[in-house]
Amino acid sequence: MPTPDYRNIDPATVYPRALQAMRNPGFLKSPRYQEQQTRANRVGAHPHILEFSDKLVKRGAALGIPLFAHCIVRTFDEQAAAFVLGHSKDHPDDGLWPHRCAAVDIIHGTLGWMDQPNIPHAWDVIGHLGHEVARSMDIKITWGGDWDGDGDTMDNRLYDPAHFELSNWRQIAISGDKYWSPHGASGTVER
Numbered sequence: 095m096p097t098p099d100y101r102n103i104d105p106a107t108v109y110p111r112a113l114q115a116m117r118n119p120g121f122l123k124s125p126r127y128q129e130q131q132t133r134a135n136r137v138g139a140h141p142h143i144l145e146f147s148d149k150l151v152k153r154g155a156a157l158g159i160p161l162f163a164h165c166i167v168r169t170f171d172e173q174a175a176a177f178v179l180g181h182s183k184d185h186p187d188d189g190l191w192p193h194r195c196a197a198v199d200i201i202h203g204t205l206g207w208m209d210q211p212n213i214p215h216a217w218d219v220i221g222h223l224g225h226e227v228a229r230s231m232d233i234k235i236t237w238g239g240d241w242d243g244d245g246d247t248m249d250n251r252l253y254d255p256a257h258f259e260l261s262n263w264r265q266i267a268i269s270g271d272k273y274w275s276p277h278g279a280s281g282t283v284e285r
């Protein structure tokens with residue numbers, strides 16, 4: 095299917111079009127959608143990122159958009175492998191990486207990362223929903239779709255719109271908070 099020419103589209107219709115392109119109510123009823131919900135490793139994750147992930151998936155479903163958490167927790171070995179493969183620039187040796195406990199990658203059930211074909215502004219819609227969910231939970235979330243850096247430093251990371259993390263993940267990973275401990279049974283780092 096050729097990619098439509100979006101250059102002359104009325105901006106007011108851009109987001110409704112993106113929403114429409116992502117909708118797939120039939121898929122929401124499929125066993126495959128149910129199976130996708132079980133894929134991510136949730137063990138050792140901070141309760142806020144789990145709640146955020148579940149609520150964002152639900153928010154999508156309410157709009158007819160199938161979403162699922164592709165990745166939540168990466169173990170030390172998984173993070174080391176991701177670093178070697180170039181999927182992440184964050185080496186786990188310091189014990190600090192967002193997917194240790196406080197990040198989630200949310201993708202579309204049938205369209206994946208929504209880049210083949212590219213659906214203009216689809217990720218803007220998902221990012222908006224994510225910010226809404228974070229506000230409803232009264233937590234601070236950082237969205238990878240707001241990044242446009244060259245990836246040289248942690249604060250200048252590459253555009254990564256599937257990625258959401260607790261904004262204070264680093265502090266949580268170091269010293270924990272009242273919901274999560276880096277030393278507790280649920281927060282134990284496997285290495």
Ligand SMILES: [Zn+2]
Binds near residue numbers: 193197199256257258
């Ligand atoms: Zn991520």
